[in-house]
Amino acid sequence: MADFGGGDLDALRTEAKEWIAANFPASLKGRPNPMMREERSTPSPEQEAWRKAMGEKGWGVPTWPKAYGGGGLSGAEARVIQQELGRAGAYNPIGGMGVMMFGPTLLE
Structure with missing residues (x-):
């Protein structure tokens, strides 16, 4: 991924x-x-491909340090990712209680 230097949000x-x-x-x-449904079902091949792509990119947990599988992004950069997912009608396939409560974050 390109180095945005923390300030080039347009790029x-x-x-x-x-x-x-x-x-x-x-x-x-x-x-x-x-992931947000109470009943669990087997992911479709498309859902699994999307989860894998987001995980490999680090954008499933964008503010986690890269060393822990995250994107190493700032809060502002993570908001850009979320905004663009929303504009595309996409969702973040990586989440849940563990991500929100126990994962590492970068301090700004």
Whole structure:
């Protein structure tokens, strides 16, 4: 991933738009995140591919340090990713109680 130096949000926004367009399966557009449902179902191949792509990019947990599988992004950069996911009708497939309560974060 490019080094945005913490300040080039426009470059990050452009990268995010392009990356989401290239990686988010169109069949999932506008559908809810299956992780947020009470009943669990087996992920479809498209859901699994999307989860894997977001995980490899580090954007599933964008503010976690890269050493822990995150994106190493600032809060402002993470907001850009979330905004672009929303504009694309996409969702973050990585989440849940463990991510929100026990994962590492970067201090700003």
